[in-house]
Amino acid sequence: MPTPEFTLGPNNYGKSGVRLVRVGRESSRHDLRDLTVHTALSGDLDATHYTGDNAGVLPTDTQKNTVYAFAREGVGAIEVFAERLARHFVDATPSITSARVQIEEHAWTRVGDHSFTRGEGGELRTTEVVYGGGAVRTAAGVRDLLLLNTTDSEFSGFLVDEYTTLPETDDRVLATAVTATWDYAAEAPDGAVYDSAFYDHAFTRARGALLAAFADTYSLSLQQTLYAVGERILKTIPEVREVRLSLPNRHHYLFDLGRFGLDNPGVVFQAGDLPYGLIEGTVRREAA
Numbered sequence: 001m002p003t004p005e006f007t008l009g010p011n012n013y014g015k016s017g018v019r020l021v022r023v024g025r026e027s028s029r030h031d032l033r034d035l036t037v038h039t040a041l042s043g044d045l046d047a048t049h050y051t052g053d054n055a056g057v058l059p060t061d062t063q064k065n066t067v068y069a070f071a072r073e074g075v076g077a078i079e080v081f082a083e084r085l086a087r088h089f090v091d092a093t094p095s096i097t098s099a100r101v102q103i104e105e106h107a108w109t110r111v112g113d114h115s116f117t118r119g120e121g122g123e124l125r126t127t128e129v130v131y132g133g134g135a136v137r138t139a140a141g142v143r144d145l146l147l148l149n150t151t152d153s154e155f156s157g158f159l160v161d162e163y164t165t166l167p168e169t170d171d172r173v174l175a176t177a178v179t180a181t182w183d184y185a186a187e188a189p190d191g192a193v194y195d196s197a198f199y200d201h202a203f204t205r206a207r208g209a210l211l212a213a214f215a216d217t218y219s220l221s222l223q224q225t226l227y228a229v230g231e232r233i234l235k236t237i238p239e240v241r242e243v244r245l246s247l248p249n250r251h252h253y254l255f256d257l258g259r260f261g262l263d264n265p266g267v268v269f270q271a272g273d274l275p276y277g278l279i280e281g282t283v284r285r286e287a288a
């Protein structure tokens with residue numbers, strides 16, 4: 001290979017948005033799983049970038065096919081399915097040294113033995129597994145979990161400068177669409193086995209902790225709520241080492257009804273769209 005003029009930096013490639021629906025027919029009460037899978041591989045891929053020599057390139061089409069083929073025997077928890085795929089791409093492909101597999105699960109609600117319903121959009125359960133150098137890193141989470149408190153939220157005492165117009169409030173609607181991601185420790189502190197049952201149970205408990213913290217925290221800022229949510233997840237799941245949260249502030253503006261001779265004691269709001277505040281942060285197990 002001729003010496004290239006410039007240096008290729010970090011790179012990865014894979015298939016995004018692999019839509020997989022699996023029907024479990026073990027009994028007449030069918031099981032339904034609906035996943036979107038994203039693969040990203042990296043390794044010794046200089047040749048394809050510098051010269052177009054594709055000998056080390058496992059096509060993204062093959063990566064997609066592998067997702068469907070692996071689903072034939074079962075999926076289990078999305079964390080486990082992602083790890084199976086990531087390990088396969090690395091262990092079976094000499095040029096590939098690291099694989100990232102991300103999965104979003106769209107939840108369907110059962111309405112019969114073989115009937116299900118779900119709204120468009122809606123909350124997703126998520127995972128991201130990275131496998132390389134013999135080590136697995138597993139993260140799990142939720143996206144677009146909509147939450148709203150009609151009271152027990154204030155925002156006051158903030159910094160004021162010549163551009164500040166925001167009035168202080170001692171009672172507001174607090175609404176957000178939570179994206180939460182939590183990392184599992186490589187070694188479970190209590191010796192738990194990271195299997196599908198573990199991940200499903202941990203997900204249910206982490207989500208429950210998130211909801212409880214949002215509901216029972218008297219909020220002086222969304223930042224304070226963010227910390228309270230992260231803290232609650234860490235306290236609930238000993239295997240979690242870090243929680244990352246992204247909380248858009250879905251503003252609700254008290255609508256001025258005074259123009260119509262009406263009072264508005266926190267009853268009628270205009271739901272805002274853009275712009276929105278975006279509060280993001282990480283809460284870690286290590287002490288401050």
Ligand SMILES: O=c1[nH]c(=O)c2[nH]c(=O)[nH]c2[nH]1
Pocket residue numbers: 155166220221222223249277
């Ligand atoms: O909870 C909040 N945090 C902020 O930083 C902020 N800024 C703002 O305008 N409203 C809010 N609310």
